[in-house]
Amino acid sequence: MADFNSEFWHWYIAILTVISILACLWLIRWMTAGVKKTDDVESTGHVWDNDLTELNNPLPRWWLGLFYITLAFGGFYLLLYPGLGHFSGLLNWTSKGQYEQEVSIMEAKVGPLFARYQQTPILDLIKDDAALKIGERLYINYCSTCHGSDARGARGFPNLRDGDWLWGGDPQSIKTTLTLGRQAAMPAWEAALGGQTGVDEVTQYVLSLSGRSTIAEMAASGKAKYDIFCVACHGPTGTGNTALGAPNLTDDSWLYGGSINRIAESLTIGRNGKMPAFGEFLGEAKVHLLTAYIYGLSQGN
Ligand code: HEC
Ligand code: HEC
Incomplete structure (x- = not known):
């Protein structure tokens, strides 16, 4: 009013x-x-x-x-x-006043609990069922819309269970991902690669990186282009770089799909996945619990 x-x-x-x-x-x-x-x-x-x-x-x-x-x-x-x-x-x-009052009552109730968990190292938390249960509830509330209720992700949204990480899977990297968010930047390559033919050649080479059968001639021309345009981020052998969120191209795990068409599409239009920042919104204690939950998932919890 x-x-x-x-x-x-x-x-x-x-x-x-x-x-x-x-x-x-x-x-x-x-x-x-x-x-x-x-x-x-x-x-x-x-x-x-x-x-x-x-x-x-x-x-x-x-x-x-x-x-x-x-x-x-x-x-x-x-x-x-x-x-x-x-x-x-x-x-x-005011409705805002009432909301704030309810939140502060809740904080007073669960605050000490979260504070205790916040002091506990991640490696201990992943053995604490009560802590993981809270982590799971936080995950369902804030993360499942994008990463799926089973945390296996979807196209463009990474699987968080598989031990394959864009930005690193140790507790500290996961915590940084949650706190600050991540912005992947893979430009569109069609023009630089000389149009559709260039894209097709490099696609063939990318297929070969994970041991799939390719048209050898095209893959060879693709490799020449890869060594110019792609090494900086995906590395000379295609294993990626977690500092840039550049995926490993030698494994069988694809964020945007591993079919020839999907890979060619990744090259043609570029990919710019964005993980929102949660540090300010959730606060350190909840991020800590979520980190434990996510790290636990990748350890087979
Ligand atoms: C500036 C760094 C950078 C360069 C240069 C770059 N990439 Fe990428 N690439 C990335 C990042 C970061 C991602 C992940 C995008 C995302 O998560 O949205 C990516 C994603 C991809 C994907 C999709 C992988 C998947 O799992 O679906 C393919 C394929 C790929 N790059 C191939 C290439 C090829 C081939 C080149 C060279 C023509 C290239 N990239 C050059 C940073 C780069
Ligand atoms: C709006 C959709 C969205 C929401 C909500 C979201 N994420 Fe993400 N998340 C993404 C995308 C997209 C990426 C991949 C970014 C990229 O392409 O590099 C990502 C990446 C990640 C990564 C890095 C994965 C890797 O392989 O390194 C982790 C960990 C993660 N999210 C956890 C979470 C958690 C925990 C939450 C809940 C607090 C959450 N995400 C909420 C979209 C989302």
Whole structure:
């Protein structure tokens, strides 16, 4: 309510709300005024099926009372809570305030627990079932949308169980990945490789790196191009570089698919996977637990 961009809307809403409540009050009084309970009930003049007459009985008192109570409730509510334009209510309640209060109660409850885990080395945490359970819940909440509920990933989202790492799989590297995020940068190569033919040749060479059968001639021309354009990141033998997130091309694990078409596509359009940073959002203690959970997965936990 503090976000109104002009005073007009504050008054517009406040006045309209008050008028509506007063109008309800007036409507009830107007409809009930002058209707008295008597033995000889007045007819409204409406008759159906020859003898079904609509009478004008007054509303029962308890029923009428409910209307007045509702109106009084509305009035009190608007006095105590925000509702009338940007008037914040006598209780000064805000949804943000309530959220923050709930969070701080929760932090006070689980804070000491997290603090204790934070002091425990990762290598000990991966043997602590209670800690791993918390790690698993954090994983499901924050990570499973991208890496899958079983952490086996999907195209473009790495498998976290397989012991094959883009950015390094020791606890410290995993923690850095979670804390700061990672941005992979593999440019598009089609132009540099001299168009489609160049892409096809290098693709053949990439296939040969993991021992797949290739068209030898094309792979040989591909290797010449690889040695110029690709060694800097993927290394002379194609084993990759975890400092740059450049994948190992000699194994059977592919982030974007290992078919000829997929590899050619990786070269043609480039790949720029991004792992978001979680350090600030989750805080050190949760990142520590998540690191233990992820490291544990790759150790076969
Ligand atoms: C500047 C560093 C850099 C250079 C140079 C580079 N790459 Fe890459 N490459 C990467 C990175 C980083 C990734 C991972 C992209 C991602 O994770 O989104 C990647 C991904 C790939 C992939 C996809 C692997 C998979 O698992 O799906 C292939 C294939 C590939 N590169 C081949 C090549 C070839 C061939 C060349 C030379 C023409 C090349 N790269 C040059 C950094 C580089
Ligand atoms: C928005 C999607 C997204 C979310 C959410 C996400 N990730 Fe990632 N993550 C990625 C992508 C994409 C990569 C690969 C980046 C690259 O291509 O280099 C990645 C990479 C990683 C890596 C590095 C893998 C390797 O092989 O080195 C780890 C570890 C990881 N994520 C763990 C997590 C954890 C734990 C969470 C939850 C806190 C999480 N991720 C949440 C998209 C996501």
